Structure formats: C-alpha cells, structure tokens
Amino acid sequence: MFRLRKKEADMIKKIEVSEARFAHKLIAPSMVLIFGLVLLPLLYAVYMTLFKVGVSGPTSEFLGLKQYIRVVTDRSFWSSLRVTVYFTVVSLALQTVLGIAVALLLNLEFRGRGFMRGIILAPWAVPTIVNAQLWGWIYNASYGVLNKILIKLGMISKPIIWLGTSSLAINSVIAADTWRMTPLYVLMFLSGLQTINGELYEAAKVDGAGAWRRFCHITLPLLKPIILVVLVLRTMQALRVFEIIYQLTQGGPNNSTMVVSFYAYFKTFSSLDFGYGSTIGMLIAVITIIITLVYKKVLEDKEV
Amino acid sequence: MRTKRKILAVLKYVAVFLVFLCTVLPIFWMFVCSISKTKYLISMDSPILPLEITFERYESIFAVRTSELGVKTAGEVFRIATKNSLIVAVLTTAISLAVGTLAAYAFARLRFKKKDALLSFSLFAQMLPAIALIIPMFFIFKKLEMNDRLITLVLVYISFVLPYVIWVLNGYFKTIPKDLEDAARIDGCSRLRAFVQVVVPISGPGFVAVGVLAFLMSWDEFMYSLLLITSQTNKTIPVAISEFSSQFGVDYGMMMTGGCIATVIPLALALIFQKWISMGLTSGAVKE
Incomplete structure (x- = not known):
C-alpha cells in the first residue's frame, strides 16, 4: 500500500518535472527578449539615476539620491504631474460616458447596424501622429475649419486661438484624443453588452421598470467589471500621452499642456539633462508597477 | 403609444x-x-x-522622380518611410507572434515555478511607458553602435508587442477546451505535437486578432523612432510625417496628403478585421 503510494508520487513528480522542463523551453526565447529589452534597460536606468550622467553616458561620480531629491522638489515636475492627472481624469471620464452611450445606441436594432459597428472603428485606425496633425489643422487659428464654421454660423466674430490659449489648449488636446480613442471604449463596452442576457430586461419590463432604471439596475452593474478593466488600461495609456502634445503644443502655452512624458523628454533631449530624465522615467516605472498590480487584482476579482 | x-x-x-x-x-x-x-x-x-x-499632391508622391543635387523630394521621403514602416511592423509582428505563441501556450496550459510572477512582469513590460525606457536604451544602443538601424527599432518594438501577444494569446488558449489535446496525447502525440497539430490550427482567429493589433502598434509607434533613428533613409512614417512641415515649409495640403496615405493601411486592416480586433482588444482583458 505504502509502496504503491510512493510509486505514484514519484510518477506524478516525474510528470511535473517534465512539464516544467517543457514549459521552460517554450518560454525561454520570450523571456530572454523581454528581460533583455525591458529589465536590463531598467536596471541601467537605476544606475543612471544614481550617478552623474554626461552626454556620452553615466560617469563615475556618485550622486546617491540627489537626482531623486532634485525631481521631487522641482515645481515644474509636480505641475507636469498635475497636468497629466487632469488630462487622464477628464479624458477618461469623457470617453467612458461617450463610449457607454454610443455602445448602448449601437446595441439597439436598426438598419445598417453592422456597417456602423465597422465604421465606428475608423478614428482609432488613424495613426496617433496623423490624428495630432489633422486636429492641429482643424484648430488652426488663421485657416482652421473649426473657426471657419463658427464664424460662418455667426457664433463667434473673430477666430479663437484654440491651441495658443492656456485655458483652452489642454481641453482642445483632450477633444482630439477623445475623437480617436472613444471607438476603443465603444468596442469594449459593446462586447460587454452582448453578454448580458436579454431576458433580464424583459423581466424588468414586466415588473414595470423604466428604461433609466433598467440601465441603472441591470446594465451598469453587469458592465461594472469591464468598465473597471477599461479604466485601468486607459489610465496607463493616458499617463503615457506624448505624441499629441509633441505635435500640437510642445507643452505650451505657459506649460499648460506640459504632461510628464513630454517634460521628461524635454529635460532629456532639449536640456540634455539625462540623469534628470531617467529619474522621472524611474518614477513613472514605479507608478506603472502599482497600476499593473491593481489591474491584475481587478482581473482576478472579476473571475470569481 | x-x-x-x-x-x-x-x-x-x-x-x-x-x-x-x-x-x-x-x-x-x-x-x-x-x-x-x-x-x-x-x-x-x-x-x-x-x-x-x-490630385497633384498624390501624383508628386507616387510619381517616381529622383531628385537632383542629392536633395530628397517629398515623394521620396514618403516612399522610403512607408517601406521602412512596413519592414519594421512586419518583422516585429512575425517575431513576436512566433516566439510569443510558444510562451503563451506554456502560460495557459503548463505548471511551472514562478509562472505568475513572470506573467505579471510581462504585463508590466507591456504597460511601461516608452519614456521610462528610452533614455537607458538610447545609451545602450549607442554603446553597441546600433542606433539608427531598423533592426534596433524591431527589437525595441518587440519589448512591448511581445508581452502583449503573450498576454492576449494566453487568454485565448485558455478558452480552448483541454480535452482536444488530451485526446491527441492519449493517441501518443508528444506535448509539442499536440500543440502544433491540434491547438494551432483552431487558433486562427486569435492569431489574426493579435497579429493585426501588433502590426498597428508598430505602425503607430513614434517616440522610439523619433529618438533612435537619425538618418533620413531609416525614418518610419510617423516621424517622417511629423517632420514633414519643417522640412518642406508649412504646407497643410501636403501634410493632409501624407496623413491620408499613412492612414490607408491601418484603416483597411481595421475595417477588414473589425470582428477580430474587438476580440484582440478584449480577450486579454476579458478573460474567458
């Protein structure tokens, strides 16, 4: 009896070892690439934040935590973080609401629904940098079509400088980003809506629940997991916003659109302050770790 | 009523x-x-x-006219950049898919130590903003004398495309019933053969979804390309478009023409593969 157990255990162990060995072979190429291309540069970045960095790379002069102190006491850094948070919160809120609204609409029965569900993706297919240029041209103060239309309609008498006014610039950028990114939300929410059982609505209808109440008590709670997923994913994407700022405003006017990615880029490649730039990069990496953990938690909770 | x-x-x-x-x-x-x-x-x-x-602007871009005096015409700049972008995007996608499929299968099906930690790291790698990596990469590739090469861009793009491929395909493989492979294994197939002959053939939709998105990600990338590539002949299309107005004076018509051309390929892919794309976007996030 005992012997048999031992044999069995040995066999199971053998299978497990062979399984693990096979798994290691399968993941090896990927892990070499990912570790080499992500972990190695990150470690190098840590090194760069601790030593003085010249144009040709880190020197032997040890700085300790001086660079980190320089960053966290820099008011421009905090201001860029504030702008980034503003951009993230406003664009996420706007895009989530619009995304749900359009997804609900496209989930209704109407003629041409298949066509609409396809075409809705079009803005997202426009490359980020092209989107930035397109909106830069639409917003153009002298010849842009937006001012042209508003003037023709008599809504304004002289052109608005969309991207050159501190209070307007960041919101104009958010609008441009929203046009391109909303389709992504629509797509994800649509797939969420399609999993909701139609009988639930019928039952609620029989019970006399109106459309708004059905939305609040059936649709929203059932969409909640996917809303969470989308929010975390998009928070990460919004934190990395760079191209559209680079192309449209270069952080101006008066640093009103200076997001943290662009600030790090500016410090690094315009002021050639490599140590400073990599220190901001490190802080962003730490934020990314936190968000990754939150995201995993959200996904795991959802599975239960 | x-x-x-x-x-x-x-x-x-x-x-x-x-x-x-x-x-x-x-x-x-x-x-x-x-x-x-x-x-x-x-x-x-x-x-x-x-x-x-x-349609003059399109003609000027597509008409094959080589410049005199060694100065590149707008058309040439565009054609070269499009070719470069295609090379980089196709290579990145192909390598990431080939390598990532194997890893994703291991993550989805096999038991081994540190599996969860490795998968989390790969998720982190996918989420990490370019700005956190670009500065060290810039110096590392400079030391290796690899700056300003297309192959460098392919490697750098793999750093975020490959983790994405692993993450999404891992979710996709989990949706495939295990019984199919078990049956094949009982018939005497090795693990690898069961995977290649049973799982791969029915995973077409998954591969298409990830493949298209991987291609679009590489096609769209801007920051690495801007900072790692310096010579005109190696630039990719987003950078070429971005530098267009400074190079040839501010010509809005030409900028929009370039934009249209750069949009055609991703737009066509998005419309053709619409169904699969929505799966590629959600299957990593929406498990099962």
Whole structure:
C-alpha cells in the first residue's frame, strides 16, 4: 500500500518535472527578449539615476539620491504631474460616458447596424501622429475649419486661438484624443453588452421598470467589471500621452499642456539633462508597477 | 403609444446619423484638404468645401522622380518611410507572434515555478511607458553602435508587442477546451505535437486578432523612432510625417496628403478585421 503510494508520487513528480522542463523551453526565447529589452534597460536606468550622467553616458561620480531629491522638489515636475492627472481624469471620464452611450445606441436594432459597428472603428485606425496633425489643422487659428464654421454660423466674430490659449489648449488636446480613442471604449463596452442576457430586461419590463432604471439596475452593474478593466488600461495609456502634445503644443502655452512624458523628454533631449530624465522615467516605472498590480487584482476579482 | 414609438425610432436614427457624422467627418476633411487647391486652404473667406480639386499632391508622391543635387523630394521621403514602416511592423509582428505563441501556450496550459510572477512582469513590460525606457536604451544602443538601424527599432518594438501577444494569446488558449489535446496525447502525440497539430490550427482567429493589433502598434509607434533613428533613409512614417512641415515649409495640403496615405493601411486592416480586433482588444482583458 505504502509502496504503491510512493510509486505514484514519484510518477506524478516525474510528470511535473517534465512539464516544467517543457514549459521552460517554450518560454525561454520570450523571456530572454523581454528581460533583455525591458529589465536590463531598467536596471541601467537605476544606475543612471544614481550617478552623474554626461552626454556620452553615466560617469563615475556618485550622486546617491540627489537626482531623486532634485525631481521631487522641482515645481515644474509636480505641475507636469498635475497636468497629466487632469488630462487622464477628464479624458477618461469623457470617453467612458461617450463610449457607454454610443455602445448602448449601437446595441439597439436598426438598419445598417453592422456597417456602423465597422465604421465606428475608423478614428482609432488613424495613426496617433496623423490624428495630432489633422486636429492641429482643424484648430488652426488663421485657416482652421473649426473657426471657419463658427464664424460662418455667426457664433463667434473673430477666430479663437484654440491651441495658443492656456485655458483652452489642454481641453482642445483632450477633444482630439477623445475623437480617436472613444471607438476603443465603444468596442469594449459593446462586447460587454452582448453578454448580458436579454431576458433580464424583459423581466424588468414586466415588473414595470423604466428604461433609466433598467440601465441603472441591470446594465451598469453587469458592465461594472469591464468598465473597471477599461479604466485601468486607459489610465496607463493616458499617463503615457506624448505624441499629441509633441505635435500640437510642445507643452505650451505657459506649460499648460506640459504632461510628464513630454517634460521628461524635454529635460532629456532639449536640456540634455539625462540623469534628470531617467529619474522621472524611474518614477513613472514605479507608478506603472502599482497600476499593473491593481489591474491584475481587478482581473482576478472579476473571475470569481 | 404608437406615436411615441415612432418618435423614439426617429430619434434613434438621428442619433445614429450624428455618431456617423462625428466619426467620419474629420477623416473626410483630411481627404478633402489633401485634394483641395492650396488657395482654398489658406483663405478665411472662401467656402468651406473647395471649388477646385487637384490630385497633384498624390501624383508628386507616387510619381517616381529622383531628385537632383542629392536633395530628397517629398515623394521620396514618403516612399522610403512607408517601406521602412512596413519592414519594421512586419518583422516585429512575425517575431513576436512566433516566439510569443510558444510562451503563451506554456502560460495557459503548463505548471511551472514562478509562472505568475513572470506573467505579471510581462504585463508590466507591456504597460511601461516608452519614456521610462528610452533614455537607458538610447545609451545602450549607442554603446553597441546600433542606433539608427531598423533592426534596433524591431527589437525595441518587440519589448512591448511581445508581452502583449503573450498576454492576449494566453487568454485565448485558455478558452480552448483541454480535452482536444488530451485526446491527441492519449493517441501518443508528444506535448509539442499536440500543440502544433491540434491547438494551432483552431487558433486562427486569435492569431489574426493579435497579429493585426501588433502590426498597428508598430505602425503607430513614434517616440522610439523619433529618438533612435537619425538618418533620413531609416525614418518610419510617423516621424517622417511629423517632420514633414519643417522640412518642406508649412504646407497643410501636403501634410493632409501624407496623413491620408499613412492612414490607408491601418484603416483597411481595421475595417477588414473589425470582428477580430474587438476580440484582440478584449480577450486579454476579458478573460474567458
């Protein structure tokens, strides 16, 4: 009896070892690439934040935590973080609401629904940098079509400088980003809506629940997991916003659109302050770790 | 009751039409500007739609005319950049898919130590913003004398495309019933053969979804390309477009033409593979 157990255990162990060995072979190429291309540069970045960095790379002069102190006491850094948070919160809120609204609409029965569900993706297919240029041209103060239309309609008498006014610039950028990114939300929410059982609505209808109440008590709670997923994913994407700022405003006017990615880029490649730039990069990496953990938690909770 | 229903139906179509307009008008406008005569673009008094159109800009880009004096024409810059972008995007996608499929299968099916930690790290790698890696990469590749090469871009793009491929395919493989492989293994197949002959053939939709998105990610990338590539002959299309106005003076018509050309490939992919894309976006996030 005992012997048999031992044999069995040995066999199971053998299978497990062979399984693990096979798994290691399968993941090896990927892990070499990912570790080499992500972990190695990150470690190098840590090194760069601790030593003085010249144009040709880190020197032997040890700085300790001086660079980190320089960053966290820099008011421009905090201001860029504030702008980034503003951009993230406003664009996420706007895009989530619009995304749900359009997804609900496209989930209704109407003629041409298949066509609409396809075409809705079009803005997202426009490359980020092209989107930035397109909106830069639409917003153009002298010849842009937006001012042209508003003037023709008599809504304004002289052109608005969309991207050159501190209070307007960041919101104009958010609008441009929203046009391109909303389709992504629509797509994800649509797939969420399609999993909701139609009988639930019928039952609620029989019970006399109106459309708004059905939305609040059936649709929203059932969409909640996917809303969470989308929010975390998009928070990460919004934190990395760079191209559209680079192309449209270069952080101006008066640093009103200076997001943290662009600030790090500016410090690094315009002021050639490599140590400073990599220190901001490190802080962003730490934020990314936190968000990754939150995201995993959200996904795991959802599975239960 | 009946009239109320009719009103609602009308409202529904009005809303759909509005969404349609918001979606397509900016793209339509980009195209209109690319074929409008320049004088209509730079006048505030002219009508909104141009009265005369011209395809000159497209001709100047597609007509094969080599420049004199070694200066590149706008057309040449564009053609080279498009070719570079295609090379980089195709290579990145192919390598990431080939390597990532194996890893994703291991993560989805096999038990081994540190599996969870490795998968989390790969998720982290996918989420990490370029700005956190670009500065060390810049110096590392400079030391290796690899700056300004297309192969470097391929490697760098793999750093975020490969983790994405692993993450999504891991989710996809988990949706495939295990019984199929078990049956094959009972018939004497090795693990690898069971995977290659049973799982791979029925995973077509998964591969298409990830493949298209991987291609689009590489096609769209800007920051690495901007900072790692310096010579004109190695630039990719987003950078070429971004530098277009400074290089040839501010020519909005030409900028819009370039934009249209750079949009054609991703737009076609998005429309053709619409169903699969929605799966590629959600299957990593929406498990099962």
